[in-house]
Amino acid sequence: MYSKKVVIINKTGLHARPASEFVGAASKFKSDITVNKLDKDGNVSKSCPAKSIVFLLTLGLSKGTQIELSAEGSDEEEAVETLAALIESGFGDI
Amino acid sequence: MILQGIAVSKGVVTGRAFVYEPFKPEITEHIINKEDIPESIKRYQEITALAGQELSTLRDKMKEIDEDKAGIFQAHQDILNDSAMGDEILSLIQTEYYSPEFAIETVYEKFIQILSSMDDDIIRERCADLKDVKNRILRLWMGVTSKDLSQIEEPAVVFAKDLLPSDTATLNKEKVLAIVTEVGGNTSHSAIIARSYEIPALLGIPGVMNEISEGDSIIVDALEGKLIISPSPKEAEAYIKKQKEYQDYMQNLKEYQGIEPYTKDGQRVSVCLNIGSVTDEELASAVFTDGVGLFRSEFLFMSGKELPSENQQFEVYKKAAETYGDRQVILRTLDIGGDKTLECMELPKEDNPFLGCRALRLCFRKTDLFKTQLRAALRAAVYGNLAIMFPMVGSMEDITKAKGCLQEAKDELKAEGIPYNEHIKVGIMIEIPAIALMADIIAKEVDFASIGTNDLCQYLMAVDRLNPDVAVYYQSYHPAMFKLISFVSEAFQKERKTLGICGEMGGDPMAAMVFLGLGIKKLSMVAPSIAGVKKMITKIDMVTAKAIAEKVIHMSTAFEIEEYLKTEFEKFM
Numbered sequence: 268m269y270s271k272k273v274v275i276i277n278k279t280g281l282h283a284r285p286a287s288e289f290v291g292a293a294s295k296f297k298s299d300i301t302v303n304k305l306d307k308d309g310n311v312s313k314s315c316p317a318k319s320i321v322f323l324l325t326l327g328l329s330k331g332t333q334i335e336l337s338a339e340g341s342d343e344e345e346a347v348e349t350l351a352a353l354i355e356s357g358f359g360d361i
Numbered sequence: 362m363i364l365q366g367i368a369v370s371k372g373v374v375t376g377r378a379f380v381y382e383p384f385k386p387e388i389t390e391h392i393i394n395k396e397d398i399p400e401s402i403k404r405y406q407e408i409t410a411l412a413g414q415e416l417s418t419l420r421d422k423m424k425e426i427d428e429d430k431a432g433i434f435q436a437h438q439d440i441l442n443d444s445a446m447g448d449e450i451l452s453l454i455q456t457e458y459y460s461p462e463f464a465i466e467t468v469y470e471k472f473i474q475i476l477s478s479m480d481d482d483i484i485r486e487r488c489a490d491l492k493d494v495k496n497r498i499l500r501l502w503m504g505v506t507s508k509d510l511s512q513i514e515e516p517a518v519v520f521a522k523d524l525l526p527s528d529t530a531t532l533n534k535e536k537v538l539a540i541v542t543e544v545g546g547n548t549s550h551s552a553i554i555a556r557s558y559e560i561p562a563l564l565g566i567p568g569v570m571n572e573i574s575e576g577d578s579i580i581v582d583a584l585e586g587k588l589i590i591s592p593s594p595k596e597a598e599a600y601i602k603k604q605k606e607y608q609d610y611m612q613n614l615k616e617y618q619g620i621e622p623y624t625k626d627g628q629r630v631s632v633c634l635n636i637g638s639v640t641d642e643e644l645a646s647a648v649f650t651d652g653v654g655l656f657r658s659e660f661l662f663m664s665g666k667e668l669p670s671e672n673q674q675f676e677v678y679k680k681a682a683e684t685y686g687d688r689q690v691i692l693r694t695l696d697i698g699g700d701k702t703l704e705c706m707e708l709p710k711e712d713n714p715f716l717g718c719r720a721l722r723l724c725f726r727k728t729d730l731f732k733t734q735l736r737a738a739l740r741a742a743v744y745g746n747l748a749i750m751f752p753m754v755g756s757m758e759d760i761t762k763a764k765g766c767l768q769e770a771k772d773e774l775k776a777e778g779i780p781y782n783e784h785i786k787v788g789i790m791i792e793i794p795a796i797a798l799m800a801d802i803i804a805k806e807v808d809f810a811s812i813g814t815n816d817l818c819q820y821l822m823a824v825d826r827l828n829p830d831v832a833v834y835y836q837s838y839h840p841a842m843f844k845l846i847s848f849v850s851e852a853f854q855k856e857r858k859t860l861g862i863c864g865e866m867g868g869d870p871m872a873a874m875v876f877l878g879l880g881i882k883k884l885s886m887v888a889p890s891i892a893g894v895k896k897m898i899t900k901i902d903m904v905t906a907k908a909i910a911e912k913v914i915h916m917s918t919a920f921e922i923e924e925y926l927k928t929e930f931e932k933f934m
Contacts, residue, residue, distance in 0.1 A: 283436075287435065287436055321443050321445065321472050
């Protein structure tokens with residue numbers, strides 16, 4: 268298992284186009300990937316599979332939210348690093 | 362019949378109704394036999410594939426027209442292919458023996474419910490996408506062919522319970538005059554698409570589908586949020602005029618709003634904005650204005666139960682100053698009393714509030730309040746070209762006293778070591794006739810002045826501008842107004858001090874034409890007036906403007922002046 272924390276920086280948060288891009292990127296990996304929404308104390312408040320756009324929306328990930336990406340499988344490290352970089356890039360929506 | 366809706370995309374339109382009732386699935390609980398499960402799953406997968414094909418076709422068709430809108434169908438495909446939702450649907454079929462259509466309905470509705478309860482507008486609006494995809498799958502399930510808005514033949518006003526994203530994306534914008542729906546609001550898909558196509562839209566009129574029949578005559582006033590069904594000939598006529606005016610207005614906006622205003626003979630006129638808050642919407646006009654001619658500070662005091670602190674005020678003034686950079690932002694100090702009251706401060710009831718303890722007079726009574734505002738302004742003026750303007754100045758003593766308060770505020774800040782702008786520019790509002798008549802003397806005492814035509818008119822005409830019984834006596838085109846303004850303008854020109862106009866007349870192109878002729882080169886107005894005034898400026902030259910002004914100040918009635926200005930105006934506009 269490999270995991271990493273990132274903060275959502277793009278303006279509209281993880282919905283609409285950025286969410287689609289995120290799910291599209293996640294679906295390319297073999298590993299099971301989970302998105303954990305963290306509260307202000309760093310505890311997990313909600314989780315969902317990273318490959319589901321609808322579940323991702325239910326997390327309500329707006330700008331400034333901290334999340335933890337974790338993956339389990341043959342390409343877990345690459346998956347988490349790629350997705351973290353995508354989120355940190357702001358999806359061209361800053 | 363007149364109904365009220367939310368105008369989410371502006372415009373005025375008259376036309377016939379087109380009633381759009383797309384397929385609406387009605388699914389009831391249905392349990393299948395265990396042996397039918399494999400067949401059901403196979404059918405579910407076939408239908409999903411079919412929906413995917415439909416979406417691909419739509420997306421490709423859309424890509425040729427509008428890349429962005431094609432994205433809607435991509436988003437629908439993402440939903441359709443959502444593995445987690447798909448797994449839930451399959452699991453309901455396999456373990457709970459739900460029929461596929463009932464499983465689809467159940468799972469989609471579950472997520473629609475979850476998303477609709479979230480406190481984020483953007484996410485809530487995604488429910489429409491889920492509903493849209495669900496309807497598509499269920500329609501295919503029932504073997505119903507699609508019906509969409511590309512099939513409208515004659516231009517019409519489209520009425521629907523709700524438009525789903527795919528409806529708004531496929532609509533033929535040449536044929537849709539306006540959109541009216543029962544549900545939806547400012548951030549719904551229908552609203553976004555209507556605005557991007559510039560189609561007027563009124564949303565959120567509950568029950569409208571029961572009131573309307575195909576072919577009804579319709580007026581959509583998406584300026585005031587009004588829908589008129591089967592209007593009287595008189596209403597229809599009035600609206601055809603309003604529609605034309607609005608089209609002209611929009612045309613002006615496109616052509617003139619962004620230009621730099623020079624007269625035909627090259628005189629640069631300063632066109633500024635009146636603002637009453639610092640929302641992004643208000644500040645958006647900063648890109649095509651020369652500054653803020655009137656920044657009303659009252660909103661800060663009117664919005665809460667408590668007086669705004671110095672820091673709260675500082676942040677707001679700083680934001681305005683920074684937005685405009687080098688361009689001047691004129692902050693008018695608190696103008697309360699008269700017709701404006703406060704929740705956060707009790708003011709005495711007066712018999713004649715307009716002649717009472719308002720604005721500067723009130724500030725002199727409550728010097729703490731006044732000085733807090735002055736301190737905030739002085740501090741904010743470090744971050745931009747912020748100037749201070751005092752309202753309701755009636756005498757030289759008023760000016761001296763107000764300046765005294767300002768000096769005290771400066772001294773305090775200095776003693777406290779807080780950065781402030783020592784050289785802040787100080788001006789006054791000219792709205793009491795007495796001070797207008799003192800213009801030659803007071804022009805020496807202030808850095809600038811701005812004429813508040815609304816109050817000047819009410820005080821000059823001795824008319825309460827809020828009393829409808831005397832509205833006919835409120836004549837802003839009264840020759841006395843122009844004579845007095847002419848006198849003030851001459852005095853300020855002599856002292857080489859800036860004089861502006863910031864009342865409603867500043868945004869009235871006909872009156873503004875006279876002001877130019879009187880030598881006033883700074884006009885401040887609300888955002889919607891900018892394009893019209895800029896247009897006037899580009900069409901006139903100073904010689905003509907002077908000749909017009911010269912004639913006007915020698916006329917004897919407001920009526921005569923208005924008729925004359927209309928004729929002159931039409932000559933060159």
